[in-house]
Amino acid sequence: MKDQGAPPEASVQVSSKSVEDRRLRLVNRTMQLYRNEAHALIETLHAVQESFGYLEEDVLKYVARTLRVPLSRVYAVATFYHSFSLKPPGEHTCVICMGTACYIGGSGAILDALREGEGIVSGETTSDGKVSLLVARCLGSCGLAPAGVFDGEVTGKLDSEHVLERIGRWRGHEH
Amino acid sequence: MAKITLATIWLDSCSGCHMSFLDIDEFLIDLAGQVEILFSPLVDTKSFPDHVDVSLVEGAVGSESDREKVLTIRDRSGILVSFGDCAVTANVPGMRNRYPVADVLARAYAENACPAAAISRDTLFFQEVPALCPQARPVHEFVPVDIFLTGCPPPPEAILYLFSELLAGRRPNMNGRTRFGA
């Protein structure tokens, strides 16, 4: 029972439709790669996050069952690591680096400006669902401090105006 | 022998520690011969004396006036005793600290009145009374404290022991005589 065979029928556990099934493909592939062993949990959660954008509760249950990991353990791992999110992200994501070089270079001030200018703080999504703001511990781009990532694109030497401007554009208003 | 001068006060608390003090019962009469109460809810002095040997402070610091009081008391007391769990840990009064002051006031004044309340939480304001601190906190977070007497309330035996040691000119060691929540 431990190895072999496809995981339990996915669509039964996961809420809706074939779109979801397609998204599950990567998840299933990851689990199969590790023969559904429990230690694949973190890798699988990466896969879930990649294809769903966040860790959806039903998918977590599905993963728990497939890998035979207790539900609470799955939740514990999902909340222990900062890479994982239990909330759906906004349309766009903005990551501000708070590594030492970036902090010394003024990334704290950028976060302050975002709070004042756009009313968002780290870990939150704007009320219009357009932009999620995240803080990175270090992007490893210290030479470009302060650095940030806008929808996957690393940008260096940021300042508050630049960041506000980009976010304003995403949200459809001027700054 | 000169009497020890004593002040007692209660801040944000229930007065139970003072009651426990009275629970030393007949020893109160003995004590009256050796201790002079200069300031207390039990006597009529209106202002805190310039100096007392020992002050018992019951209660957490919950308002600006409490804060001012402990500063004065510290200033004018030889030995300051944090008297009971509220003074030592903020205890039950500290349970409000989980909520913002505005919420606590709103529950009591705006939300709990039965007729259609004329007051909403936005119009709530207070005057002529001391402002509330955001949290009720232990006395030693504001001033240095010499002796801690835990318990809710501290048992009368512990209080009696405190006095007998003080009268004997010793700094009492309260270890094992009482505990948090006793």
Added chain:
Amino acid sequence: MNIEDLHQIARIEKSKQEGFQHQIHVCVAAGCLSCGSGQLKEALEKEIARRGLDTWCRVKGVGCLGLCTAGPLLSLETAGIFYQGVKVSDVSDILEALGGAPVERLICPVNSAFFRRQVRIVLENCGRIDPERIEEYMAESGYGGLALAVSQMSPTEVIEEVSRSGLRGRGGAGFPTGLKWTSVAKASGLTKFVICNADEGDPGAFMDRSVLESDPHRVIEGMAIAGYATGASQGYIYVRAEYPLAVKRVRLALFQAERMGVLGNNIFNTSFSFNIKVRLGAGAFVCGEETALIASIEGRMGRPRPRPPFPAEFGLWEHPTLINNVETFANVPPLIRKGGRWFAGLGTEKSKGTKVFALAGKIMNTGLIEVPMGTSLRDIVFDIGGGIPRGKEFKAVQTGGPSGGCIPGQFLDMPVDYDSLAKVGSIMGSGGMIVMDESSCMVDVARFFMEFCMSESCGKCAPCRVGTRQIYDILCRITGNLSGPDDLAMLEDLCDLMKSTSLCGLGQSAPNPVLTTLRYFRDDYLSHIHDKRCLAGACKAAREVA
């Protein structure tokens, strides 16, 4: 593959490269990529093809060229010319200047101390080879160390060589690598593991990222040698998910190495077999701690457990496990190729070899450097680093990340090695070096690091879980000018408690930034406490107290 095949591949690759008169190296490490080096490379390729120069001139994506401030960087390998801040619009000028006088306005002074003073072992291939082609690595003697080890040396001899080199772990604590390998080799058990810690967590450090992005095979080779020496047949690279490019290149490199047969079964036709898998970290600094890292590879939360037993005896899935970091493994191949004695000839008496540092902060030349151990801080900051920009005063250099300390000007002439750093209250750490000028408030810096440790504390042991929060609160009170007279004493008391009683290295070293700033920059604290004023003018008084 056998050793002859390896040489053959290297020869072919060499001669192929020599066929080009010009090789343009475009930096495609994350730093330069984010300044547009990807587009630049594309434009160069297109333009070369358009002009029909492609048999004569070749464009190559390479790893980090080091001087990240000046990106995008490119180098003309044969001419020894560096261009900095290159834009797509510069492409035709560059091509036209090939073979003639260089484009003056783009020239990056290669003679500057930044390049001159470096000694490159770990970074020897960085910026010179295409990290996505194993052949290029092989052309630079790549996998030669492994070949040598498995074919001509016994595992014990390999370990002896490593011990002879005096190499110490580059991950932070500086534990002698040979000793660590020995204990894993000696540990009983048929199954053993080798783990490469590539979860570079220090904010302000990016050496490991650069090495993995620029020269991933070097790490793979180092791990394979370690596997041979310790008797392990399975390796894991635990790499940060935040480094997508590094992950991609490592995966590609593993694929190539397996295909070529330098990984897998019967490597170089010997009985030695070794495989490597990639595991992604998920954003937890504490996973830099060995036992936490192991827990994470096992699919659990990265909470450290008390040691002993050490991973060398009781590691991944309870088997003896060797854990070294990226830079340590990267040192191994040349060390084996050239011998431990050669390596030991570099550096100081107790700290051998070179060290890669990530220079950042208030410094002219930010980027990656590699210098011999024992180079002075002054040389690094003012000579190689080019000093402090905008005429500001130097205030401190922070080494070792959140576990390190802030070193003041009075120690600038100190040689940088493990023991000297420890003497002043800091650590080597993984090699982050953040320079601060007079506009930094050291209380605020301490607060920054404590915030980091607080949110990275795993929460297992009480002193670290609550201690970091209490210390952070005090530092917030101080920077917010809300502190009381007892706060300094309480700060010192809590730091001492955490150092002495925390379960793992994170908690034990988390007070270091506070302790060093208290020691060397006490005035910054006192001014906040007594005068309610920030000496550096950096702290907003109204900063909220959490």
Added chain:
Amino acid sequence: MKIHPRKNVRSDLNPSRLLTFRIDERVVSAHEDESILSVARQNGISIPTLCHLDGLSERGACRLCIVEVKGVARLLPSCVTFPRQDMEIITASERVVSYRKKILELLFTERNHVCAVCVSNGHCELQNLAVELGISHVRYPYLYPRLAVDASHSRFSVDHNRCVLCLRCVRVCDEIEGAHTWDIMGRGITSRVITDLNQPWGSSETCTGCGKCVQVCPTGALSEKGKSVAEMIKRRQFLPYLQMMRGRQDESWPK
């Protein structure tokens, strides 16, 4: 007795080797695989602990059981440290006691421990430790986090205000009951014990309702519903009993 080999077996220790060493000037002997804590207790020397509970795997996390060993600069957690021949252990030096007090004080500041109105008042390990160590007040500022009570379970409730994160509940549920309903979410100061996917305990799909977690909890965090203030007395006898029953070799009833 090893009931959970994964977590307890130390391959580097030899259970048959007998060692002689000193604890607090007293010469004692023990097997190599007996922890210093357990040897001390067998010899009537008490070392305070919070996360340790006989019958559960060790975590070494509360740090209250730290002891000094002569010649070793670091303080060692006695629950996971094993003796060596001729080791000299000091269980209650001034230094150690002062650290224990501070750690305990930190625990008091971390959550909202209002002893006076707690179901475990008078029967609480945290409170008893405070008495034992002579803690008259907490020197660090209280954090007063805003935490909830989950009373959705029909028989038990969990009050996060009183949790010290010893994780005995997690371990007993996993190691003895085998349900693994409990675990710990988040990290650092925001860690919190959870049931299943952080859902109300009452809606847990995995909880068997056995109540072992309640009985092993050192404080009033886990309690039986309806027990009033000071009434929650924990019963832990089941743990050694279950250990014994599960560890025995022969099964005396016909199958």
Added chain:
Amino acid sequence: MAETITIEPITRIEGHGKITIILDDDGQVSDARFHVTQFRGFEKLCEGRPYYEMPAITERICGICPVSHALASGKACDAILGVHPPEAASLLRRLLNCGEFIQSHALSFFYLSSPDLFLGMDADPAKRNITGIIEAYPEMARDGIRLRKIGQQIIEMISGKRIHASWVVPGGVNAPLDAGHRQTMLQMIPEALEIIIRTLALFKKTLDQHREEIRTFANFPTYFMGMVDEEGNLEHVSGRLRIIDAKGHIVADAIDPADYREYIAEAVEPWSYLKFPYYKPLGFPAGIYRVGPAARLNVCNGCGTALADQEWAEFREIERGPLMSSFFNHYARLIEILFCIETMQGLLAEPAILAARVRAVAQPNFPEGVGCVEAPRGTLIHHYRVDEDGLMTWANLIVATGHNTMAMSRGVLQVAKRFITGAKITEGALNRVEALIRAFDPCLSCSTHALGQAPFTIRFMKTDGTILGET
């Protein structure tokens, strides 16, 4: 120029208070304010806690009458469970209450008020306290201390602890009565009786000296409320509420405390932020009423115990109809002590009181519950709401001092007008203002459970409710 006199703190009361008296240009008292200067927030801080912690939490409202809060809370919880406590539990709860009345009334009379009554309103303030009494009237002081101690010992023997015992629990009590303790209590009764009879006699002799105080200590007509048993006799724990008018006519009887909101409303005035409980049918502010010892003796048909009934009859002889002056609270307190000692005697004689079953066990069955008892200072109401898991979502507490706020503030003005003129403000005059407050024995610890911090603004009005003026 108008002048303000501030009396702060009000001493020898239980809690924090302050009085300000405003004099007009002619030195006449024009206004007075009574401030409560403390705030605790119990109605909010219990939110989210399990209902079964409420007796212990609300005990901490007051260190003098924790028993009353525990009892009211226990009853509110009984209602949430929908159970009746076993007979022994009911008997024991009443017994516990007797202990509390004895100690609390003894405290109020001997420790706090006897200095005024026996040393004199104008005595040296430095001596005018319990130590002064110890010096001047050592016998009486000893009696007072002894009586309070008896009360506290009874509480301790029943519940294990004198203050905050956490012994009252939802559905009953936490432990049955020890037979040995019953014996000890019975042995204490004769001494207690002796003391109270001696003190009553002493006190009655002083009435003549306090004619002025009687005349001015909130001596005006109001309604009264108190708890009575099925026969209309005095009851503190398990009765129903009765309300009478100023003439003594019963206007509402046998009120189930759960319906308190049909009779009592709490007014909120935008200008004062203080809740004013009032008798609902009369509206606000005409619905002024008083609670407490004198009010209870005013509303009941008798005490139902032999000695107390005699004293009650004598007490009610003083005036035709209800006694209006709040000075008589002192008198009523002594009679209630007597009543409680006799009640104890009766309760201890019940065989059922030793029964082992003292607790009805249930899960919450109702989302809401009201508990009501007579605390030493007057009617105490706890009203809770819980969610389906039994966690508190809402609480409302009406404490004795709350009911009396309107009467107290009008009383302050009355005393101030009589004894204070600008020309000569004696310490004794100011002490009388405080003594009026002491007569109510306000428990500000209780009343500040929530409503502290509120400036108390007094309205001047005629008995018919016409407002003469307000600040």
